Amino acid sequence: MREAKARLGVDIGGTFTDVVVETGGGARHSAKVLTTYAAPEDAIVEGMHRVCAAAGLRPAALGQVIHGTTLATNALIERRGARTALVTTEGFRDVIEMRTESRFEQYDLNLRLPEPLLPRQMRFTVPERVDARGRTVVPLERAAVEAVADRLAEARVESVAVGLLHSYLDPAHERLVRDVLAERLPEVSVSLSSEVSPQMREYERFNTTVANAYVKPLMASYLGRLRRRLAAEGADCAVFLMHSGGGIMSLEDASAFPVRLVESGPAGGAVFAADVAARHGLGRVLSFDMGGTTAKICLIRNGAPKTARVFEVARSYRFKKGSGMPISIPVIDMVEIGAGGGSLASVDAMGRIQVGPESAGSEPGPACYGHGGARPAVTDADLVLGKLDPANFAGGTIPLHPDRSEEALAAQVGDRLGMDAVAAAHGVAEVVDETMANAARVHAVENGEDLAGYTMIAFGGAAPLHAGRLAQKLGIDRVLVPPGAGVGSAIGFLRAPFSFEATRSVYMRLREFDAGAARTLLEELAAEAAGFVRTCDADAAIGTEAKLFMRYVGQGWEIPVALPAELARAPEAAAVLARFEADYARLFGRTVEGLDVEVTVWSVLAATPSAAAEAVAGAGEGAEAPAAAERTVFDPVAGRPAAARVVERTALGRDARVTGPAAIVEAETTVIVPAGWQAVQRADGCLDIAREGGA
Missing domain, CATH: 3.30.1490 (Dna Ligase; domain 1)
Incomplete structure (x- = not known):
């Protein structure tokens, strides 16, 4: 095998782990592997060996590994972090439970607020006070900190969050707490709010610091295991992490501030879309990233994703701003919906089809995986509607079982509503598409934007299946599906700056x-x-x-x-x-x-500076691409199945055209071209899909 300088991008999602290698010569190879929850590094190693074999490389040829993960997010949502305590200013013990005066559902008399990460008995106080100008009003005595350290030892804590009032102006008291804990409890991890989130508003700052402390031991352990495992497999190179703000940070900084990794995967997707937008000279873009567990929507203006400094995790009310845990860190601003290929469908007490936020994940996965899943997921609906080829899913590595999808859809949806499996699948697909469309409309309005004239960039394993219908619902006339769309976030990691x-x-x-x-x-x-x-x-x-x-x-x-x-x-x-x-x-x-x-x-x-985007040449007059086959795909506008041409994406040449209805297939995903739309293969490999007579 030949030696070459190469970079590896790895995105761990709720269902799939995406792995991409780019060689020094610019060639790219990718793989999708089912996420291994018990040991996430197992899927990374399997994917690394697959892509290295495809590229003709040994793992030793890798110069960098850039990684994004949902592990920190999942630990916060599932409440499976370290045994954590909070040390705060006397009188402010209950800030993370009292929250703010905001009621995110004003007329709900049974409003259920999210539980704080830490119960009251794990919140400790010290007598000290710094005012809003940074002046010390009540000095902190070392003896008071030592007394709290003894109580923390009795509570057998593994990690401590230190959040004192106005410490962002003068961190001396927080540093004293850290010094005492380092002496008394050297094995305990410590997070200071003056380092994690040195910003005003104590609720957001304390909550962010608690979240960092809660996941810090878990992430430090995982990142250490990953580094050692990669080295043992021959990839003894530098490992970097994608952070929520759209850049890359060192392994050591990621271990110290793991809360900055909470939106790392979605951030990579936004960077990927911004790179595509820059190459195509697009000033207004709607980034649409739909994977196995969630869908992410982000606005990109003039080549840059919109950013924010507060976002929410684990909302108790779906889509309700204010119902989750606020995390106060720099982050790419996006709306995240529990609607992915693995999102489960059901019928509620009022006879309405509901999709998500619960997901089948990779274990057991959708019913069609044949791994014991009995409830229908969005992937099952897509399979029954003809959008997926059961013999060519994930490049043929995961065989699908349409009969099990039909059984699950009939049992859980169709029988309750008097529908056959196809009608039930259509209902599930329409619900998930309308849910995403509504989220996109709300996100645009909240940012003062009108989606008319926007171009959608679709990526992620499930997005190209749904992008055409979503564009129809939003009144968007143009969709770009880049090459490597199925592993877009992992490619985005390789485009991001430090x-x-x-x-x-x-x-x-x-x-x-x-x-x-x-x-x-x-x-x-x-x-x-x-x-x-x-x-x-x-x-x-x-x-x-x-x-x-x-x-x-x-x-x-x-x-x-x-x-x-x-x-x-x-x-x-x-x-x-x-x-x-x-x-x-x-x-x-x-x-x-x-x-x-x-x-x-x-x-x-x-x-660090990003590479200048190379402008993509305009589309020429190409011929209609020949079809490799034909299959029946359900037309949601007409409300009936229709014959669709099947075209291999790898067989498309520059400026080749595909008129819908059609399915353009590749290893990681399938691009559905609706009736009345036409796709053109651009010079950079992007599929440019436009409404006939539109943009």
Whole structure:
């Protein structure tokens, strides 16, 4: 076998583990392996050997492994983290349980709030106080911390979250707690809120720190096992992790701040879509990533995904903002729906078809897998509707059983509603597609966007099966399905820069703007963020982007305001105000006269430069591609089965055209081209699917 410098991207999902290798010459090979929950590294190793064999490489030829995982997310959702305690300021023991005054379902008299990660007996206090200006009001005595350390030892804790009031302004008290715990309980993991999330709002900050502490031992153990296992298999190379903000961080930083990995897989997908959008010169894109467990929708403007600094995990009310655990870290802003290929279908007490959020996962999987699953999933519906070839699923590595899908759909849905299996499958598919369409509409409205004129980029194992119907529902006239769509997030890992975003809460009104203090703060944040990036690549060129979170005095929440490089180097009140007012007017249509403006959070993102996107040539006049076969695929618009041409994607040449209804098949997924739409193979391998007579 030949030696070559290569990079491996690995995405662990709820159903499949996707593995992609790119060789030094630019060739790419991929594989989908069922996720092994008990030991996730087993699926990674199996996939690595598959793709290396396909590429003619030995694992020793790998130069980097870049990994994204849902393990931290799953541990939070399933409440299977470490035995954790919180140490906080006296009087603030119940902050993570009291939450905020917000009622996410205003008229529900039986409102059920999410349970905090830690019960009350695992929350401890120390007498200390720092005020909102960072001044020490009540000093923290070492003896008080030692007394708490003794109680933590009695409670047999494995991990401790330290969240003291206003510690983001002065972390000295939190560091004292850490020092005492290191002496008294050296085997216990410690997370400080002043390091994990140094931002105002104690509920979000405490909750984020607790979440970090809760998953830290689990993730440290897993990442250590993974590193050793890869080395034992011959891949003794650097391992990096994709973080929620869309960049790559070192294994050591990921072990220290695992909460930043909570949205790592979806973030890779957004990076993948942004790269495709840049190559095709698209300014407005709807990224649609549908895998085995969830679907993710993200807005991409001018080549960059929208970002946020708070998101929610484990919502107790589906789609209800405010019903989950807030995590206060830099993150790509997206809406996530419990609607994937493994999402289970049922009929509720009112006779309505429901899909998800419960998933069959990979064990036992949908009924058609033949692994003991008796309840129908979205994959079962897709199979019965003719969207999938039972003999060529996952490149033929997983045989499907249509008869078991029909039995499960009939038993769980059809018999209860007086439908046959095909009608039941159609109902399931329509429900899941409408659920995703509704989520996309709401996400667009919340961000002040109109989806008219947007292009959808679809990827993930299940997205190309549903993208055409979703586009019809949203009034979108164009869909791009990139090559490697079935493993898009893993490819996105290989496109992401090394990056880290440092944030700090320092309150400053523009009428009292201190230019010197602002410049010093931004310089410190830039140095901090760049320091994290240097742990990944000590010699790389690093660029920085500064952002302020600002609001009118009296408002409850801020908007992000990006600063150009020259303004970040020499901040000046009038110029900052002008940037704020322009962004505020763009979002809300007007500014507010007579009110002062304040900065609450300062942020600097440090990142290595990304490769410039190569523009894709326009489509030419190609011939209709010949069909390899024909099969029956259900037409949801007509409401009946229709004959569809089956075309091998690998057989398509540049500018080849496929007129719907058609199924374009490949190893990791199938692209459904609806009737009245036409697909064109672009120069970069993307399938450009457009409504005939549309864009």
